[in-house]
Structure formats: C-alpha cells, structure tokens
Amino acid sequence: MSGFPPTPDLCDANEALFDSGDLQVLAPGWLSFGARERFCGTARTIKLFEDNSLLAQAVKEAGEGQVLVVDAGGSTRCAVLGGNLARNAADNGWAGVVVFGAVRDVDEIDACAIGVRARAVSPRRSIKRGEGQRDLVVFVGDARISRGDWVYADRDGVLVCTRRLHA
Numbered sequence: 069m070s071g072f073p074p075t076p077d078l079c080d081a082n083e084a085l086f087d088s089g090d091l092q093v094l095a096p097g098w099l100s101f102g103a104r105e106r107f108c109g110t111a112r113t114i115k116l117f118e119d120n121s122l123l124a125q126a127v128k129e130a131g132e133g134q135v136l137v138v139d140a141g142g143s144t145r146c147a148v149l150g151g152n153l154a155r156n157a158a159d160n161g162w163a164g165v166v167v168f169g170a171v172r173d174v175d176e177i178d179a180c181a182i183g184v185r186a187r188a189v190s191p192r193r194s195i196k197r198g199e200g201q202r203d204l205v206v207f208v209g210d211a212r213i214s215r216g217d218w219v220y221a222d223r224d225g226v227l228v229c230t231r232r233l234h235a
Contacts (some may be wrong), residue, residue: 069170072106072108072200072220072233073220073234073235074222074224075087075106075220075224075225075227076221076224077235078227078233078235079091079093079227080096080228080235081176085115085175085188087158088173089136089212090229090230091227091228091229091230092139092210092211092212092213092229092235093114093225093226094166094209094225094227094228095209095211097187098166098185098186098221098225098226099171099185099186099187099188099189099200100183100184100185100221101154101171101177101178101180101183101184101186102134102154102158102164102178102180102183102184102210102225103178103180103181103182104134104163104164104181104182104209105183105222105223106133106183106221106223107163107182108137108164108218108220108221109133109139109164109218109219110134110216110217110218110219111135111136111213111214111216111217111228112126112134112136112137112200112202112203112215113136113137113138113139113203113205113206113213113214113215114126114137114200114202114206115174115200115202115204115206116138116139116140116141116199116200116201116211117141117143117199118143118145118194118195119148119194119195119196119197119199119200120148120149120194120196120199121169121197121198121199121200121201122137122175122199122200122201123138123148123149123153123200124153124164124196125141127160127162127165127202128158128161129220130161131157131160131163133159133161133162133163134162135165135166135221136157136161136162136163136164136165136167137166137168137181137206137208137219138165138167138169139207139227140168140170140204141169142168142169142187142203142209142222143169143180144173144187144188144194145170145191146168146190146193147169147170147171147172147173147190147191147192148167148169148171149165149167149172149186150173150176150177150193151172151173151175151177151180152173152176153214153219154158154166154173154176154177154180154182154184155176155180157182157183158180158181158182159162164182164183164185164200164219164221165183165184165207166185166208166219166221166226167185167186168187168208168209169186170186170187170188170190170192171184171186171188172189172191174189174190183221186228204212213228214230217221217229217230217232218231218233220233
C-alpha cells in the first residue's frame, strides 16, 4: 500500500504513541532502493547473520502487501538481498523489504516494483547454511519490531507502530 500520509504527518498526528513506545522511528541514514519510494504494510520478521537462506525462502512466498523486516545484525561484510531476491519479492506481492544490513545489485533492485531500505551496499554475496529465525521479535538498532507491527517508509524515514496509523 503506497497511499498513506507522509511519515512526518504520521509522526505529528500520533505523537502520543511515542511516549508509550507504540510508535518508533528507525535511526536515520537508510539507503533507498527499488521502484517504490513509499511503502507500508504489516511486518514479517527474519533474524539472520550473513546467511540469506531464510530470506530467499520468504520472498518466494505470497507477500500479500506485507513488509519483510530483516535483522541481519547490521553486518556490512556481505549482502543478504540482491536483484534476484528483490525481483522474487516484487513478483510475489511484498510491499517492501527493510534490511538492517547490506544489499547488492542495486541497479537490478531499482528496476523492481518494490521498496527496499538498507543500511549499506556490499558487492559480496552471503553464505547459505540454512540458519536464522522467522516471525520473532527483532531489533533494528534501538527499535523493537514484532510480526504484525505496521511499517511505513518514505523519503523522510522509516516508522514502526504497533497499530495502523492515520494522520
């Protein structure tokens, strides 16, 4: 879903949710890729470290407008998402992917009808050992993200909220 108010408007209209911790802003500095500059949806979470096996499985499943939030431990030594996986995610209806780590093949990702946020770019591919976990609470910097939380991303930043937001 791309038809949502800009994230600054969502922050202003829902300021009380910051005090309760229900609304969080991911730390600034995210890189933006993909043909969708704006995206939102409910979160599906993956925790991995330099092994994108579970991410490769997830993007082949029906996304139904959801956002994959990938806690890759902030590693920039290798990319866990590249052009092929981004294309799979777009083809299978994922609204976006947020990677707390690195991506690669950015020109290919930019050609995909999906939104991607990442902390870095690395030309090196990940390993594949089949390790990682899905649908658990993950931490992206200081932000705590659970399956079903709402994720909103645009050029101003990335928000996570325990409920759907309105301006």
